[in-house]
Amino acid sequence: xxxxxxxxxEPVPTTNELRVPPxxxxxxxxxxxxxxxxxxxxxxxxxxxxxxGRRRDLRLFALRDRCPHRGAxxxxxxxxxxxxxxxxxxxxxGADGRCRAMPTxxxxxxxxxxxxxxASFPISESDGNIWVYAGANPADAPxxxxxxxxxxxxxRVAVSVLVEASYDxxxxxxxxxxxxxxxxxxxxxxxxxxxxxxxxxxDPLPFGFRMKAHRAAxxxxxxxxxxxxxxxxxxxxxGQRIERIRMGERSIVNATFATPVDARHTLLTxxxxxDLPQLALLRRPVGWAARAFLRQDQRILELAQQGLDRKPTxxxxxxxxxxxxxxxxxxxxxxxxxxxxxxxxxxxAPERLRWRT
Ligand code: FES
Ligand SMILES: [Fe+2]
Numbered sequence: 001x002x003x004x005x006x007x008x009x010e011p012v013p014t015t016n017e018l019r020v021p022p023x024x025x026x027x028x029x030x031x032x033x034x035x036x037x038x039x040x041x042x043x044x045x046x047x048x049x050x051x052x053g054r055r056r057d058l059r060l061f062a063l064r065d066r067c068p069h070r071g072a073x074x075x076x077x078x079x080x081x082x083x084x085x086x087x088x089x090x091x092x093x094g095a096d097g098r099c100r101a102m103p104t105x106x107x108x109x110x111x112x113x114x115x116x117x118x119a120s121f122p123i124s125e126s127d128g129n130i131w132v133y134a135g136a137n138p139a140d141a142p143x144x145x146x147x148x149x150x151x152x153x154x155x156r157v158a159v160s161v162l163v164e165a166s167y168d169x170x171x172x173x174x175x176x177x178x179x180x181x182x183x184x185x186x187x188x189x190x191x192x193x194x195x196x197x198x199x200x201x202x203d204p205l206p207f208g209f210r211m212k213a214h215r216a217a218x219x220x221x222x223x224x225x226x227x228x229x230x231x232x233x234x235x236x237x238x239g240q241r242i243e244r245i246r247m248g249e250r251s252i253v254n255a256t257f258a259t260p261v262d263a264r265h266t267l268l269t270x271x272x273x274x275d276l277p278q279l280a281l282l283r284r285p286v287g288w289a290a291r292a293f294l295r296q297d298q299r300i301l302e303l304a305q306q307g308l309d310r311k312p313t314x315x316x317x318x319x320x321x322x323x324x325x326x327x328x329x330x331x332x333x334x335x336x337x338x339x340x341x342x343x344x345x346x347x348x349a350p351e352r353l354r355w356r357t
Contacts, residue, residue: 021046021167021260022331024135024338025238026144028257031129031158031269040084042075046134047262049073050121056081061095062121062132093118127273128156140343142207142237147253151275157287160269161294162261165305170258170266171239173297175323177357183300184293194219195356204348208236209326216245235323237330250276268294320355
């Protein structure tokens with residue numbers, strides 16, 4: 001990643017490893033309310049069809065959504081809160097993926113159904129979001145983030161938009177100060193004409209970096225409505241932006257997660273949690289604004305992806321693109337650490353960055 005002067009000079013190297021989302025990572029696959037007992041749902045993560053469900057004992061499970069018999073999707077079958085029945089020939093699988101029964105077998109058939117297994121995935125639930133681990137070993141991976149607010153939660157808004165763009169392009173939009181005044185230049189957020197110089201201090205985190213607490217931008221109407229509170233923004237691998245806005249004892253946590261659905265599609269999920277009593281009544285307008293925001297990103301990301309399809313290179317220029325450089329650095333070092341089986345070490349140093357937005 002380097003500064004270059006023109007489109008033809010020294011483009012950012014985009015080897016395949018750089019472009020692929022990390023597999024050894026937790027991804028948010030569901031944010032829309034509680035998955036009820038006995039329910040199951042199909043999700044796609046990294047091109048893999050997965051069925052998630054909640055058992056009668058409230059525990060979650062995630063299995064490959066493909067029956068080993070003839071490939072039918074288990075998510076199209078039935079689930080009694082303990083076992084999934086395949087819709088094709090009725091093989092039954094426990095939540096651990098082990099086959100329990102094959103209805104065609106006669107009593108003295110020596111075939112042992114329990115030798116058949118569907119792959120299972122680690123699954124976790126936090127703040128009403130469901131996370132699936134796509135790789136082999138979650139022990140050394142960035143943990144599922146905690147979004148909790150201090151007081152009683154009064155407001156939870158979750159919106160998701162499926163974007164037809166690569167994972168990297170979508171993750172960069174979470175840490176891209178330069179696009180805000182152009183893509184999100186609505187009257188209710190930040191009109192383009194109001195750009196001014198910003199100075200931000202950054203510190204490394206175990207799996208990312210933090211924009212240290214500062215007073216929110218004066219040229220954002222949204223922040224002005226909240227009385228220009230203190231805000232702090234974390235970026236964490238594999239692709240999470242978590243903003244904590246503090247107003248005295250109360251806070252708003254505004255998180256965006258990128259989930260790689262397949263090579264061409266990325267799910268962007270925005271979660272807003274707060275203990276502010278005023279926000280309890282504003283859930284609808286907040287949801288509307290969050291969706292409008294994501295749609296603005298979706299539109300430009302899909303257009304930019306078409307440009308990258310024609311020529312898959314980007315330029316990273318100036319201090320506003322330093323965060324994008326850090327992302328690629330973190331991702332590359334994390335992939336190397338996992339490949340070599342060593343502990344990941346973040347080499348990003350504290351830095352003050354300046355830009356106009
Ligand atoms: S395909 Fe699932 S039981 Fe036959
Ligand atoms: Fe954006």
